[in-house]
Amino acid sequence: MSSISEITQNAAIAFEQYSITTPLQRALFLETIANNIEALGDTLLEQANKETNLPLARLTGERGRTCFQLRMFATMLKEGNYVEASIDTAIPTKTPPKPDIRLMMHPLGPVVVFGASNFPFAYSTAGGDTASALAVGCPVIVKAHPGHLATSTLVATAIQEAAATTHMPAHVFQHVTATDFETGKSLVQADEIAAVGFTGSRTGGRALLDYASSRKNPIPVFSEMGSVNPVVLLEDALVNNATSIAKNYSVSITLGMGQFCTNPGILIGVKSEALTNFKNTLAAEMNLIAPSPMLHEGIQATYFKNSTHALAQKGITCLTANTPTSDSGFPVLTSVDASTFLSNPNLAEEVFGPYSILIECSSMEQLKQVWKSVQGQISTTIMGSDQDFASHPELLNLSLSIAGRILINGVPTGVEVCDSMVHGGPYPATTDSRFTAVGVNAVKRWLRPISFQNWPMHLLPLALQNNNPLNIWRKVDGKLTQDQVG
Amino acid sequence: MSSISEITQNAAIAFEQYSITTPLQRALFLETIANNIEALGDTLLEQANKETNLPLARLTGERGRTCFQLRMFATMLKEGNYVEASIDTAIPTKTPPKPDIRLMMHPLGPVVVFGASNFPFAYSTAGGDTASALAVGCPVIVKAHPGHLATSTLVATAIQEAAATTHMPAHVFQHVTATDFETGKSLVQADEIAAVGFTGSRTGGRALLDYASSRKNPIPVFSEMGSVNPVVLLEDALVNNATSIAKNYSVSITLGMGQFCTNPGILIGVKSEALTNFKNTLAAEMNLIAPSPMLHEGIQATYFKNSTHALAQKGITCLTANTPTSDSGFPVLTSVDASTFLSNPNLAEEVFGPYSILIECSSMEQLKQVWKSVQGQISTTIMGSDQDFASHPELLNLSLSIAGRILINGVPTGVEVCDSMVHGGPYPATTDSRFTAVGVNAVKRWLRPISFQNWPMHLLPLALQNNNPLNIWRKVDGKLTQDQVG
Structure with a gap:
């Protein structure tokens, strides 16, 4: 096992070569990783099942998502537009003369990735952070x-074999298995490291940000730290659809034993007969869900502790029949009066697992106050009819301040991997709301723009040469085009 | 005078309304600011001249640049593409079904701007940070x-009058004239503030980053903190053009008494007869430049102190004839052996003013070592002939690790305001190399992406509606187009 300083120095040396590989070379590397992961077959799925308690069907789906992501970034590289090329041609007659100046994105340097407990494939070793950085x-x-x-x-081996067969530089990918806290800290503090990606708890994500910010040369950290994904339930929607909404939310809250950062942990509604119907139906539906083991003992113990703690708060009513046990996840729905919720910040904390709290408000004004009080989320959802939105148009603007993704009439679980996905949001959902962990835009976390001024044509990177040999979209003198220059 | 908390609360209230103004409304606001600044006429120029010692011709140019920037962002708003709209249409037949999901950029919230001493217009009250955030x-x-x-x-009044005549929300722009340190700190720490822009010293910029990072909810800070803009002088270029290069650099080093963050403060070459010729010519040229007063007493005193300190370092040779005085800027060129430079970190520090140090290396290997040792710059420049680049192709890749802008055969002073400009760079040039302070891309510092999932068409922002009413470029199911959807 190499020392941390050897590992980070190796990464810096790898960067010198890896930063100048072509997009097509890296596309082949990513595709080979995906192939190698698939080639691990049931061995990989069974190992993950043993370590995480996640069912094989779920793991099969997650493996598919992981390989899809790797291939999506390969496609991005083949298209080549991610470099955001821009060309301003010289205007020698201007006063002062305008020089020829061209811009493209360039990789930051070695990235340290901390994987998630709840996604052993898609947000871990070869997950979104790794794939986007390698891309x-x-x-x-x-x-x-x-x-x-x-x-x-197992996954690390698949990546390292892909690096070898596609002739990537040595140490382009390194795997550190030390489990102590100091190792992570040392990695983030090492001079050679240029950025950090993290998926996990708020405590962990914030600690990494603090280490990175207090370096002699601070580096960017993207920590995705979970969310309670508040859901606003409007009256007309409940009057018409309380039962179907309750059934959908019972599934969403308990999916994968609630172990998703998009799990709807807070429901907000104005007291009404319809809200009471919804509440009773949701509790009844959740009672039908069998408890099952959680990802690992630590998460199990934390869920037991946090849900027990939440149930013990003043003014909390437990609506489900399960009583907490320390050996499996059990769906819990509670309710609380909005004024109690607003006066007790403990109640706004995420309980990671199949737990949700319904906050009952006395008015729309109070509902908005509760919603604003939980700003800083990955997602927020409004369940409403046309009539609801016509009566409360101000809710749409308000929703924009809450989260990185805003759903109307849906459930927040299920994160589509695509160009338009934002898996991010204001602090404490993440440490930088300007970026996303999912989708093609995830690469923006690891890129910086460079201007090339007055470069001879033959010395410029291909992406910026006049004849556009990569056939990419570029901004040329202010206009988007795939044409050659001149 | 309002208290800091009143000011930041006012900004938060203004954001609720201002964030939903249309791009065209904001374009008119920015254009009106530019018109109002021009309408201040000589009054503004004379006041700035009195406070900064900058000559009227320079101030006239800088006013032009400032108004150009405001109008450039207005043009950006009229074109509308800055929202980076992206649309993924639903695929109900997919397993699981793919939802309709659309993305656009949204403003972060109230921004605090700290202006620069050396650009009273272009990087101050209505400068690039203010203009890009308001845009x-x-x-x-x-x-x-x-x-x-x-x-x-004066400039603040021009902005506030523009806000009134174009019906912007109250407090969309607020001007704080308290000069104490605590005021700035309190602004950065206020709950309502979403981001910070700063141009100035490394000490100041880093302090703001530290305040922002240690908040309960950390916020992004873009501090632009200066640079020594290293220039690499290659042998064949010097053999052929030592005199003309020296003349150009004499102008660049002393332009505006060296008070630019793009001032070339470090020159690096391999010892040769040509380098000696260059050195002597440059010193002779700089001796012809008359000393003149600097921006203000603080900068004058710091230049006197820092240049005196630099001259007193072991192994430094002063090549120019001027001796430091405490009442005006005086051009200074020094030289030092590379091994001495590498062993004394003081010598790599910026001396803000018309000061430059020539580092004489014994080999190309040592030149590269010196260059790497000063990574983290706004710009770096290579002066080289075709033959030089053919002999040392590795220099191009190395240059990418040094700075945000890389010039070949030019001078770094003069920062073109355009799409392809990067005025940024790795720490300590700035606090986040992923952004630029100059050019249209400067707006990216103040924007975050939001996903809109499953929104009814009539509730979506115009930028994301199927019929593309704003006629903007959008990524639709992965393809860039101005077409309608469907």
């Missing part, structure tokens, strides 16, 4: 999650 | 620079 030319060091070390090691 | 819907609070308070107040 744009950043070497990656993965600190394996202690909850699924063996799974992580 | 995209962020209210701005400017903490006026104490070096040009009266100038700042």
Whole structure:
């Protein structure tokens, strides 16, 4: 096992070569990783199942998502537009003369990735952070999650073999299996590291940000730290559809034993007969869901502690029949009066697991006050009819201040991997709301723009040469085009 | 005078309305600011001249640049593409079904701007930070620079009058003239503030980053903190053009008494007869430049102190004839052996003013070592012939790690305001190399993406509606187009 300083120095050396590989070379690398992961077959799925308690069907789906992501970034590289090329041609007759100046994106440098407990594939070793960083030319060091070390090691081998067969520089990907806290800290503090990606708890994500910010040379950290994904329930929608909404939300709250950062942990409505119907139906539906084991003992113990703590708060009513046990996840729905909720910040904290709290408000004004009080989310949802939105148009603007993704009449679980996805949001959902962890735009976290001024044509990167050899979209003198220059 | 908390609360209230103004409304606001600044005429120029010692011709040019920037952002708003709209249409037949999901950029919230001493117009009250933040819907609070308070107040009035005549929300722009340190700190720490823009010293910029990072909810800070803009001089270029290069650099080093963050403060070459010729010619040229007063007493005193300190370092040779005086800027060129430079970190520090140091290397290897040792710059320049680049192709890749803008055969002073400009760079040039302070892309500092999932068409923002009423470029199911959807 190499020392941390050897590992980070290796990454810096790898960057010198890896940063100048071509997009097509890296596309082949990513596709080969995906192929290698699939080639691991049931061995990988069974190992992950053993370490995480996640069912094989779910793991099969997640493996599919992981390989889809790798191939999506490969497609992005083949298209080549992610470099955001821009060309301003010289105007020698201007006073002062305008020089020829061209811009494209360039990788930041070695990235350290901390994987998630709840997604052993899609947000871990070869997950979105790793795939997006490798895609744009950043070497990656993965600190394996202690909850699924063996799974992580299998995936790491798949990546390292792909690096070898596609002739990538040595140490383009390194896997660190030490489980102690100091290792992660040392990685983030190492001089050679240029950025950090993290998925996990608020405590962990914030600690990494603090280490990175207090470096001699601060570096960017993108920590995705979970969310309670508040859902606003409007009256007319409930009057017409209380039962079907309750059934959909019962599934969403308990999906994967609630172990998703998009789990709807807070429901907000104005007291009415319809809200009472909704509440009773949702509790009844959740009672039908069988408890089952959670990802690992730590999460199990934390869920037991946090849900027990939440149930013990003043003014909380438990609506479901389950009583907490320490050996499996059990769906819990509680309710609380809005004024009690607003006076007790504990109630706004995420309880990671199949837990949701319904906040009953006395008016729309109070509903808005509750909603604003939980700003800083990955998603927020409004369940409403046309009539509801006509009566309360101000809710749409308000929703924009709450989260990175805003749903109307849907459930927040299920994060589509596509160009338009934002998996991010204002603090404390993430440490930088200007970026996303999911979708093609995830690469923007690891890129910086560089201007090339007055470069001879033959020395310029291909993306910026006049004849547009990569056939990419570029902004030329202010206009988007795929044409050659001149 | 309002208290800091009143000011930041006012900004938060303004954001609710300002964030939903249309791009065209904001374009008119920015154009009116430019018109109002021009309408201040000689009054503004004379006031700035009195406060900064900058000559009227320079100030006239800078006013032009400032108004150009405001109008450039107005044009950006009229074109509308800055929202980076993206649309993924639903695929109900997919397993699981793909929802309709659309993305656009949204303003972060109130921004605090700290203006620069050396650009009383273009990087101050109505400068690039203010203009880019106002453009995209962020209210701005400017903490006026104490070096040009009266100038700042004149410009602030021009902005506030424009806000009134174009019916912008109250407090969309607020001007704080308190000069104490605590005021700036309180602004950055206020709950309502969403981001910070700063141009100035490394000490100041880093302090603001530290305040912002240690908030309960950390916020982004873009501090532009200066640069020594290293220039690499290659042998064949010097053999052929030592005199003309020296003449150009004499102008660049002393332009505006060296008070630009793009001033070339470090020159690096391999010892040769040509380098000696260059050195002697440059010193002779700089001796012809008359000393003149600097921006204000503080800068004058710091230049006197820092240049005296630099001259006193071991192994430094002063090549120019001027001796430091405490009452005016005086051009200074020094030289030092590379090994001495590498062993004394003091020598790599910026001396803000008409000061440059020539580092004489014994080999190309040592030249590269020196260059790498000063990574983290706004710009770097290579002066080289075709033959030089053919002999040392590795220099181009190396240059990418040094700075945000890389010039070949030019001078770094003169920052073109255009799409392809990067005025930024790795720390300590700025606090986040992923952004630029100059050019249209400067708005990216103040924007975050939001996903709109499953929204009814009539509730979506115009930028995301199927019929593309704003006629903007959008990514629709992965393809860039101005077409309607469907």
